[in-house]
Amino acid sequence: MSWRSSLGRSGGHGARNQNERIVCILNPAAQGGKAGGKVDQLRRGLDRAFAQWSIEQTEGPGHATELAAAALAGGADIVAAVGGDGTCHEVVNGFFDGKSPRCRRGVFALIPWGTGSDLSRTIRSPHDLDDALWVAATGMTLPTDVVHLEYAAIGGGLASRVFINVAGFGMNGDVASRANQGSKRLGGRATFLRATVAALLDYDSWSVGLSWDGPDGPGQWEGSVLSTFMANGAYCGGGMWVGRGGTMHDACMDVTVLPPTSVGRSLLDTWRLYDGSAWTTRGARRFRATTLTAEPLDGSPVLLEVDGEQPGTLPIRVEVLPSAMQLRGGWLNSPLLEPGAAAWRP
Numbered sequence: 001m002s003w004r005s006s007l008g009r010s011g012g013h014g015a016r017n018q019n020e021r022i023v024c025i026l027n028p029a030a031q032g033g034k035a036g037g038k039v040d041q042l043r044r045g046l047d048r049a050f051a052q053w054s055i056e057q058t059e060g061p062g063h064a065t066e067l068a069a070a071a072l073a074g075g076a077d078i079v080a081a082v083g084g085d086g087t088c089h090e091v092v093n094g095f096f097d098g099k100s101p102r103c104r105r106g107v108f109a110l111i112p113w114g115t116g117s118d119l120s121r122t123i124r125s126p127h128d129l130d131d132a133l134w135v136a137a138t139g140m141t142l143p144t145d146v147v148h149l150e151y152a153a154i155g156g157g158l159a160s161r162v163f164i165n166v167a168g169f170g171m172n173g174d175v176a177s178r179a180n181q182g183s184k185r186l187g188g189r190a191t192f193l194r195a196t197v198a199a200l201l202d203y204d205s206w207s208v209g210l211s212w213d214g215p216d217g218p219g220q221w222e223g224s225v226l227s228t229f230m231a232n233g234a235y236c237g238g239g240m241w242v243g244r245g246g247t248m249h250d251a252c253m254d255v256t257v258l259p260p261t262s263v264g265r266s267l268l269d270t271w272r273l274y275d276g277s278a279w280t281t282r283g284a285r286r287f288r289a290t291t292l293t294a295e296p297l298d299g300s301p302v303l304l305e306v307d308g309e310q311p312g313t314l315p316i317r318v319e320v321l322p323s324a325m326q327l328r329g330g331w332l333n334s335p336l337l338e339p340g341a342a343a344w345r346p
Contacts, residue, residue: 017137020077021052024111025067025091027083028057035083035113041129042082042111049133058087068094072103078328079106080136084114085165085236089307092146092164095325099148099162107326108144109136118235118308119165122248123329135330142336143323144248147232150317151304162321163307166236166243169294169314170206170258171227172305205260207297208314212289214252219287221257222297226266229256229278230292230318236308237273244276247335251322252288259283292318 024046028036039055046053056067064081068091071079081091088110095102111132112120119125126132146162153159209222229236231243231254246254256279261269272278279286295315296302302314 015138016051017049018051020050020107020137021054021075022046022050022078022080022109022136023067023071023074023076024053024055024080024082025064025071025087026055026057027064027081027087027114030083030087030114038113045129045133048130049137055082058090062090064090065094068092069102070094072106077105077107078109078136080109080111082111082113084112084117085119085308087114088119088165089163089309092325093161096146096148096162098160099319099321101324105326107141107328109139109328111136118238118240119233121235121239122165122233122243123327124331126330131330136328139328140331140334141326141328142249142331142334144325144327145232145251145253146321146324147230147253148319148321149306151312152315153312159312161306161311162324163232164248164325164327165233165307166229166231167304167306167318168227168229168236169208169302169304169316170225172229172303206300206302208294208302209297210257210292210294212255212287212292214287214289214291216288221285224260225257226260227258228294229258230254230289231256232320240273240278241276242273242278248327249323249336252290252320253292253318255285255287255289255292257285289318290320292316294318 024042026035026039026042042055058064058067064087068079072095079091081088092108095106095108110120110123110125111129112125112127117127120127125135146164148160148162149167150158150160205224205226207224211220212218229242231246232248234243234246235241242256243254258278258281269281272281278284293316303310304312304314304316
């Protein structure tokens, strides 16, 4: 049953939000450049859902972060990303100055107008514009974890950012680079699946060392990896279910390490990325972590992927920031109250 039909709504009917001011940060390049031509449609939808609203359009990479920070400084109650996962990533970073939230009362919301929109799957933000605005206006608001990441920047030196959904390294970085350089006209799943297959055919593995701490105690590991996923949210790569059984509200991330195998075996196991069982692959590891460090052991560059972008390489240091921001989603029942929501055991 879809979110729309289970809610029993149509056409975005619902109470107009009179008390909160929303600033929508629109990436006009989203949806293959189509989002920029839908500004009037967004204005009409906002006017139905909110009494106080405004739209800011991005002009290039990193601009959404600046606009989000300015909106919060200007007293916005809700800052909404209008675009895909890359837009979400930039807007979320506008909520933070390093590890520190800029504004504890500011709420993040999502209008999913992107190719991948994997975050929308986790927070149940519907793709219909009126329904997404109805969630932004009246949905459940929850304190949500984000993850702070320090890494080696592409241009040299160290850099840092936060991510809300999924990051990884190894083949993940290669897949993100291929997906972002290619055409996305076929949609998120087809784009990332094609990039994944291409990366597997150009097969490689990386030797890394990991150390972590978490609710089950500290751990260390060294070995060769094909891909590693660090999941705060549940989905990445156009629907790859790499955070199955986890939650964004448990103060830890779910880490899955996939081993190198033959190209044929990896291609045959690709379906496991989509049904949430990748961690059952022979030789895979899965654990929960509150902090994690990873470094290359043989000196070769290990590409990093963060919320669908490819900003740098290992070494990295990762730290979960519990309940660091307020997020409004389309949950029908609070995931905080679902018994065993975060329970999984390899």
